[in-house]
Amino acid sequence: MSMIGAWLASDTPSTYRQAVAGRFWRGTLGLRHQPMILTGTSIVLVFAVIAIAAPLIAPYSPTAQDLALNLRPPSAAHWLGTDELGRDILARLIWGARITLGIVALVSVITAPIGLILGCAAGYAGGWIEAALMRVTDVFLALPRLILALAFVAASGPGIENAVLAIAIVAWPPYARVARAETLALKHAEFIEAARLAGASPLRIVLRHILPLCLPSVIVRMSLDMAGVILTAAGLGFLGLGAQPPSPEWGAMIASGRQYMVDQWWVAAMPGIAIAAVSLAFNLLGDGMRDWLDPKQK
Amino acid sequence: MIEAQAITARHGANAVVRDVSFAVAAGESFGIVGESGSGKSTLLRVIAGLHEHWSGGLVIDGMPQGRRRPRGFGRVAQMVFQDPYGSLHPRQTVDRALAEPLIVQGFGHDRARILAALDAVGLEARHRFRYPHQLSGGQRQRVAIARALMLEPKLLLLDEPTSALDAAVQAEIVALLGRLRAERGVTFILVSHSLAVVAASCERAAVMQEGLFVEEAAIADLRRGNLRDPYARELFAASLGFRRG
Numbered sequence: 394m395s396m397i398g399a400w401l402a403s404d405t406p407s408t409y410r411q412a413v414a415g416r417f418w419r420g421t422l423g424l425r426h427q428p429m430i431l432t433g434t435s436i437v438l439v440f441a442v443i444a445i446a447a448p449l450i451a452p453y454s455p456t457a458q459d460l461a462l463n464l465r466p467p468s469a470a471h472w473l474g475t476d477e478l479g480r481d482i483l484a485r486l487i488w489g490a491r492i493t494l495g496i497v498a499l500v501s502v503i504t505a506p507i508g509l510i511l512g513c514a515a516g517y518a519g520g521w522i523e524a525a526l527m528r529v530t531d532v533f534l535a536l537p538r539l540i541l542a543l544a545f546v547a548a549s550g551p552g553i554e555n556a557v558l559a560i561a562i563v564a565w566p567p568y569a570r571v572a573r574a575e576t577l578a579l580k581h582a583e584f585i586e587a588a589r590l591a592g593a594s595p596l597r598i599v600l601r602h603i604l605p606l607c608l609p610s611v612i613v614r615m616s617l618d619m620a621g622v623i624l625t626a627a628g629l630g631f632l633g634l635g636a637q638p639p640s641p642e643w644g645a646m647i648a649s650g651r652q653y654m655v656d657q658w659w660v661a662a663m664p665g666i667a668i669a670a671v672s673l674a675f676n677l678l679g680d681g682m683r684d685w686l687d688p689k690q691k
Numbered sequence: 692m693i694e695a696q697a698i699t700a701r702h703g704a705n706a707v708v709r710d711v712s713f714a715v716a717a718g719e720s721f722g723i724v725g726e727s728g729s730g731k732s733t734l735l736r737v738i739a740g741l742h743e744h745w746s747g748g749l750v751i752d753g754m755p756q757g758r759r760r761p762r763g764f765g766r767v768a769q770m771v772f773q774d775p776y777g778s779l780h781p782r783q784t785v786d787r788a789l790a791e792p793l794i795v796q797g798f799g800h801d802r803a804r805i806l807a808a809l810d811a812v813g814l815e816a817r818h819r820f821r822y823p824h825q826l827s828g829g830q831r832q833r834v835a836i837a838r839a840l841m842l843e844p845k846l847l848l849l850d851e852p853t854s855a856l857d858a859a860v861q862a863e864i865v866a867l868l869g870r871l872r873a874e875r876g877v878t879f880i881l882v883s884h885s886l887a888v889v890a891a892s893c894e895r896a897a898v899m900q901e902g903l904f905v906e907e908a909a910i911a912d913l914r915r916g917n918l919r920d921p922y923a924r925e926l927f928a929a930s931l932g933f934r935r936g
Contacts, residue, residue: 404825405817412784412820583778584788586741587838591792592765605782 427685433616433678440671444490453481455488455641464657474659477649482663485641489664492642493671496557496626497619503561505615508568513599513607515569516576527573530566538563538621539628546634553642556635560625564618571614575607609686617679620672627668643668692717692846692878693738696748700730700737708734708745709902717845720872720879722893722910724886724926730902731882732773735848738880739770752845765796769839773851775831779823785809785834786819792841808837811874812867829860836867840875847872849881853888865891886930890914898923 400411401418424430443450452472459479467474473482515526533541545559579585580603588602629635630644638645643664650661693715700708707730715721725731736742738749740760749756752767769792772778779788789808790800798804806816812833823831832852839847852868853861869892872879883889889896889910896913898906898920906923916927 404821406820407817409784409786409820412786412822416822583772583774584780587770587772587778587835588780588791588795590739590741590765590768590770591795591838591842592762593791593795594762597795602780606780 423685427681429677429681430685431681433674433676433681436670436674437678440490440674441494443487444494447487447491451481451484451487453484455480455485456639457481464653464660466657467659473663474657476646476660477653480639482646482659485646486643486663486667489641489643489646489667490671492553492636492640493623493626493668496553496560497622497675499557500560500564500622501615501619503557504565505568505611508565508570509572509604509607509611510599511565512569512572512574513576513604516573517580517595517599517603523573526569530569533563533566534570536563539625542625542629543632543634546629551634551637553636553640556626556629559629560622563625564622567614567618568611571610572604572607575610576603579603579606613679613683613686615679616675616682619675619679623668623672623675692719692752693880694748694750695738698734698737698745698747698749700733700742700745702733702744707902708737710747711899711902711904712747713897713904713907715878715880717878718876719895720881720893722889722896723880723882723899724884724889724896725899726884726926729899731899732850734899735770735850735880735882739768739848740764741770762796765792765844766842767844768846768848769842769844770848770850771832771835771839771852774855775828775835776823776855778835779831781823784820784822785814785826788834788838789841792838796842804841808841811840811871812837813863827860828856829863832856832860832864833867836864836871840871840877843875844877846878846880849879851883852881854883854885861888868892886913886927898926 401415403411403415406412406415457480459475461479462471462475463477463479465471465475471481471483473486476482476485511526511530515523541563542556542559545562546555549555549558585598585602588598593602626635627642627644627647630642631648633645633648636642636645638649646664647661647668650657650664654661695714696712698708698711699706709730711734713721723731723734733742737745738751740756743758754767783791786805789805793799793801793804805819809816809819814830814833814837818826818830823834826834836852849868853864856864865888868879871877879892881889881892890913893910895907895909897904898918900922906918906920908918908923912918913927916924918924918927
């Protein structure tokens with residue numbers, strides 16, 4: 394163990410792999426002093442495990458109805474109670490974690506690369522390319538996210554795939570902004586000029602030299618945005634434009650529980666708590682990441 | 692090697708280099724001295740193709756040069772920058788930094804050439820996989836010099852290569868540059884605010900003030916203060932005063 398530790402911590406790495414591993418190792422060590430990241434990551438990981446293991450740990454099927462047992466308060470048989478159709482709320486929450494985390498993952502995978510590449514390209518190219526790309530992002534940034542997403546879903550039809558696409562369409566511009574700002578600051582750095590002088594093409598400079606340096610800011614921005622994505626997805630679900638019944642999406646669960654809120658509070662409160670917990674976890678993660686990765690904070 | 696005819700370069704509306712002409716023969720070492728803001732770095736960047744707003748005639752290695760340089764230009768001229776902390780990519784190992792010019796110019800990731808280049812600038816194989824933050828300022832500048840030499844250019848442009856370093860390391864770098872020039876016959880154009888550095892590494896030098904070449908002299912004359920222009924004499928006197936102090 395200590396040998397591996399010494400290999401990783403070495404200041405004189407002898408292979409490329411060791412150099413890269415060492416850099417990650419030092420970064421990981423730095424994580425010990427970041428309670429916010431640790432807390433956020435643990436909560437997210439717990440939800441991720443729940444989502445992956447849903448078929449194993451859910452006590453009931455998320456769609457099995459038992460009208461005789463509808464709107465029951467939390468009990469030993471149904472830990473979080475049942476909803477208006479007698480479905481177990483805990484089972485629905487567990488299966489719903491898949492949907493929520495799936496949306497977050499999909500949106501991040503779609504938006505971050507698009508925003509990053511467009512922003513870096515705009516910043517490095519300058520001139521009319523930059524003007525055109527940035528005006529497009531301004532158009533998207535000018536409208537409130539949920540309203541714009543609503544418009545897209547309303548146009549393309551309700552459903553989870555369309556909700557993901559709609560959120561992705563409205564979520565990429567901030568990344569482009571961040572990446573462009575970073576690129577503008579880096580573009581005249583001497584190491585970029587050295588690459589130009591070596592004869593590297595603009596494409597190569599953007600992808601191999603500038604983009605890796607924009608990555609930390611985009612990751613920070615992304616983890617801060619994940620909570621917003623969850624809320625937007627839940628909002629769309631709540632308005633009936635996201636996941637469709639009987640899918641156990643948390644926002645849709647709140648919407649159906651709304652009618653019983655006064656007498657059977659748990660129907661709406663349980664998914665609400667789940668949404669709050671995951672959003673909080675992603676916010677902690679994002680704030681922690683900003684403290685940890687953002688060089689300007691140090 | 693290089694012929695510059697009436698070069699004028701602008702930053703916005705400001706002409707920072709005005710009507711400068713000079714020629715440097717192959718294998719020669721030419722210095723440009725001047726205070727900050729005299730336009731000497733901009734002139735060097737014009738030659739390197741990093742500054743686009745200029746006019747005049749520029750012939751490098753027999754080829755007339757325009758605003759944009761062809762890809763192969765990297766094999767003709769390379770540059771060493773002033774700040775060794777800003778001229779290396781913070782997320783790239785030394786190996787990556789040295790391989791980049793080779794890969795870009797189509798030679799591939801050649802391990803032997805990288806090791807040879809490290810050796811030539813007085814670094815060891817164990818430095819190969821370090822990140823810039825694991826190196827001292829002098830070591831970084833050696834990496835930057837090695838990178839500039841990877842493509843075996845005929846012309847090396849040196850922009851204050853020692854001014855960000857402390858005195859002892861400065862001397863080492865000046866000695867290293869002298870040795871590399873003797874071994875490889877590379878043409879040098881060295882820009883510095885320090886007469887001492889220019890005198891130590893160049894055969895001929897120009898004094899630049901407010902964008903103009905006010906004096907061009909052999910290094911022996913520069914050393915003796917045998918200068919026509921009043922500003923150049925002033926600069927010479929200032930450098931003496933600095934040495935006494």
